[in-house]
Amino acid sequence: MATGDKAENAAQKIKGKAKEAAGKAVGNKKLEAEGHGDQAKADTKQAAEKVKDVFKD
Template sequence: MAEKKKTRAKMEQAKGKAKETAGRAVGNERLTAEGRAEQAKGDARQAKEKTKDVFKH
């Protein structure tokens, strides 16, 4: 299950980066902000999973 959550975090980060890049390319601040927010959500999820791994070992 942890691998599934790690994969989800990576996907959120990638999706956020794509949104941010697209937003910047077309000058859409809202899309850029949404992309940054998704990246942050993915970063937080990844940090949470890494913390869990530390305590498992």
């Protein structure tokens, strides 16, 4: 996995966790869902990068 992609995915996951926490704190279900979605996107991208790495070897 490229270091830049890994860092970008980690940043997106952290951003998602922050959104989710903020949404929970203020009772905003939409913001909470957006945060959860951001985390899911980051996890999916990370999994795709790992698959690419397997086929590079």
